Amino acid sequence: MKYERGVIVSVLALMLAVILYFLFEDMDTAIRIVIRGAGLLGYFFLFLAILSSEYLAKMRKTFGRSFINVHHNFARIGVVLILVHPITVAYQSGLDVLVPVLYPLMDFLRLGGRTALYLILIAVLAGIYRKKIPKKWKTVHAFNFFAFLLIFIHAWLIGTDLQNGLMQFLWLAMALAVIYVFIHKHLIPDGRKKKPKKSQENNKQK
Numbered sequence: 001m002k003y004e005r006g007v008i009v010s011v012l013a014l015m016l017a018v019i020l021y022f023l024f025e026d027m028d029t030a031i032r033i034v035i036r037g038a039g040l041l042g043y044f045f046l047f048l049a050i051l052s053s054e055y056l057a058k059m060r061k062t063f064g065r066s067f068i069n070v071h072h073n074f075a076r077i078g079v080v081l082i083l084v085h086p087i088t089v090a091y092q093s094g095l096d097v098l099v100p101v102l103y104p105l106m107d108f109l110r111l112g113g114r115t116a117l118y119l120i121l122i123a124v125l126a127g128i129y130r131k132k133i134p135k136k137w138k139t140v141h142a143f144n145f146f147a148f149l150l151i152f153i154h155a156w157l158i159g160t161d162l163q164n165g166l167m168q169f170l171w172l173a174m175a176l177a178v179i180y181v182f183i184h185k186h187l188i189p190d191g192r193k194k195k196p197k198k199s200q201e202n203n204k205q206k
Helices: 002-025 030-054 056-063 067-093 105-110 112-128 137-141 143-158 165-187 190-205
Strands: none
Touching (some): 002 030, 002 165, 030 056, 030 165, 056 067, 067 112, 105 112, 112 143, 137 143, 143 165
């Protein structure tokens, strides 16, 4: 258990170190560092929040009961940073950067962070008011997955920090991990879990 915990912490620390290295590698204005840092770290903490949410039971077993607080902190930090990024851009360039662009397709993808912002806010509200919509809150909360992928595409197409191969690899690895989690946890039927039981019954009959 301690070994597994150590590996997870080491990998996450290495990922964070890579992000911070490229963030401060080039000297930039203070406002540009805030914009870039909020975007990069917001993506990273949103990644942590999504994975820790989907594997909450396993993470609690590995890190202890207090991990639920860690998950909530990941989510809070991620949401705050995702908000700081566009607000700071709006301060520098104008409020029109907060308006989603839905067409043409390439503009929608390039500026997908705008749409992602509102998807995240809707997903957060669904989590906060989950007791009022108990049957649908998880579906709405899953908007985080689509928001995350929009942020990935947005950063991949116009992000200045993703010109480096190592950063591209890191960003792609996180995106693929989130896609895998979404498919595994939300698209694969639960009925697949019953197959081993059938095979055990067949073995007993033999």
